[in-house]
Amino acid sequence: MQPDPRFMREAIRLATDNVTSGVGGPFGAVIVKDGEIIARGANCVTADNDPTAHAEIVAIRKACRQLNAFQLTDCDVYTSCEPCPMCLAAIYWARCRSIYYGNTAQDAADVGFDDSVIYKEVQRPMNERHLPITRLLPEEAIATFNLWRDATKRVEY
DSSP: OOOOHHHHHHHHHHHHHHHTTSSSSOOOOEEEEEEEEEEEEEHHHHHTTTTOOHHHHHHHHHHHHHTTOSSOTEEEEEEOOOOOOHHHHHHTTTSSSSEEEOOOHHHHHHOOOOHHHHHHHHHHHHGGGOOOOOOHOOOOOOOOHHHHHHOOOOOOO
């Protein structure tokens, strides 16, 4: 599939409008299926007091509702900036087909949106990370996984 500049321009327009309106950060994204935009998203972290409300996440949520599905297998993501680690993971979980981006992670860092600490943290062993991560009650927690494994009416994903 060839990238379509029209969709990138729409993602950039969403990011620009978000800045000029004062709603949120300089990020916009669109989800495209069969050559049509099915969802748009702009960063609304501060407007919604939601640290997960990045443009890509907002667009993914809307696209899933639009398609009544939790996977976006035949969809492409156009985003005004290289996805952060959270958004990249969400795009993978949504099973999107491809990602097209405008600005780089370094461009984002240069204007105050630096994700490098997260990339560095996930490469460290858990016991060396800055945020304490401690396993607790594994014997009890595994029961839920066993229940899932044995469920006959589960939806695989």
